[in-house]
Amino acid sequence: MNTLMIYGAAGYTGGMAAEHAASAGLDLVLAGREQDRTRLEAVASRLGAGVRLFSIDDPDAVAAGLAGVSVLLNAAGPFANTARPLMSAASGAGVHYLDFSAELDTYREALALNARVRAAGVMLLPGSGGSVAMLGSLAGHAVARVKNARKISIALHVTGAMSRGSAISASQSIAPETLRLVGGELVTRGPDEARDFDFGSGPQSSFPVTLPDLVTIYQATGVPDIETFVHVTAGAFPTGEIKGLPAGPSFEEREASRYHAAVEVTDADGTVVRSVLDTVNGYTFTSMAAAEAARRVLAGEVRPGFQTPARLFGSSFAETIADTRIVDLC
Numbered sequence: 001m002n003t004l005m006i007y008g009a010a011g012y013t014g015g016m017a018a019e020h021a022a023s024a025g026l027d028l029v030l031a032g033r034e035q036d037r038t039r040l041e042a043v044a045s046r047l048g049a050g051v052r053l054f055s056i057d058d059p060d061a062v063a064a065g066l067a068g069v070s071v072l073l074n075a076a077g078p079f080a081n082t083a084r085p086l087m088s089a090a091s092g093a094g095v096h097y098l099d100f101s102a103e104l105d106t107y108r109e110a111l112a113l114n115a116r117v118r119a120a121g122v123m124l125l126p127g128s129g130g131s132v133a134m135l136g137s138l139a140g141h142a143v144a145r146v147k148n149a150r151k152i153s154i155a156l157h158v159t160g161a162m163s164r165g166s167a168i169s170a171s172q173s174i175a176p177e178t179l180r181l182v183g184g185e186l187v188t189r190g191p192d193e194a195r196d197f198d199f200g201s202g203p204q205s206s207f208p209v210t211l212p213d214l215v216t217i218y219q220a221t222g223v224p225d226i227e228t229f230v231h232v233t234a235g236a237f238p239t240g241e242i243k244g245l246p247a248g249p250s251f252e253e254r255e256a257s258r259y260h261a262a263v264e265v266t267d268a269d270g271t272v273v274r275s276v277l278d279t280v281n282g283y284t285f286t287s288m289a290a291a292e293a294a295r296r297v298l299a300g301e302v303r304p305g306f307q308t309p310a311r312l313f314g315s316s317f318a319e320t321i322a323d324t325r326i327v328d329l330c
Contacts, residue, residue, distance in 0.1 A: 004294050005029045005052070005069045005095075007086065008076025010036035012163045012248035013100070015043055016287035017075055017129075022047040024295050031065060032076070056082055062089040071297050073128070073290055074099040077165050079106045087124055091117045096297050100129035100286050104179075107215040110306040118305035125307050127216055128293035129286030131156050131261075133309040133318055135213045135228075136220055138263050138277040140315025141326050143221050145275070146267035152217060153264045155197040155206040155229035160257025160281055163248035179210040181218055181226040189227070197229065198329065199260040200276045206231040220311040223265075233257075254281035272330075279324040289321045 004021055008014040009030035021028050028049040030040050037053055044051045054065040056076075062085065066072065072095050076082045079101035090097040091113065099106065110124045117124055127133060135154050143149045178191040189208060196203035206229035213228050249257070261277040279285050293309060301312065309317050318324050 010039040014075025020291035066093040098128040129290035136310030137318035142265040148268040151225040151266040157260040159233040164245040197262040216308040274329040
């Protein structure tokens, strides 16, 4: 078996990931719900891919749908609804699982399934695109610059319009409390503890948020104290009715809205280093990174259990995606 299935390929980012996977020459199957049939068949016809339809609410149908598949990329958000059933099904079918969730609970569920999937020889790689791939690479790069990293403060600069699917996921997965990692444990913090980060063009006020990178960066680096922030450019978050939003930003809108991230790593001796990441728009990066991660997994880059992109592929992973670069400030 050397087949990639993308579940949720009828969606905005899933469809883009399918385009990149097909361009890479991967053996591709597009999957989704029965109500997505028309859109899936149109995309599949254009890309020369197969189509399978099943609901994740039916475990037997999911198991049958995964027959002959070696890697599953879950592109169907909100991931709070899809990640656990598809991770469980993938484990039972011996299929490696990828997604690009930005929801903390996805990673908690992956951790809870870690022993089971490791025993089955299956890998869970949530966050194969998006902030987890970006920030994991940036953090790993900066941590390697000191001898004994003890604290990571990292921020994502979000710009450009949000897709309808992302807006729905965000509205359903708002964390009830703001968290940080202290001594390897998640603890609450004040949501108003904003601070400045320099993304390459001067200080920008950023507010603390609960990102899954609290889990993934810790898993990849072992650094016990981690805090995550976001700086949002005006207009990035929708203010009107979500269902009325377009599927996602146009190519021109994505080209005009690059993403940035900044990290500050403090060493045990008090040394502080700072680095920044500059990349393409988040949706462009996510679709390309997820397709590239799937290609690598199909090629045999696999480690059973719960993994992160930076730990599996190395901290240079983000810089292999499109026009992405990491620069050291100090």
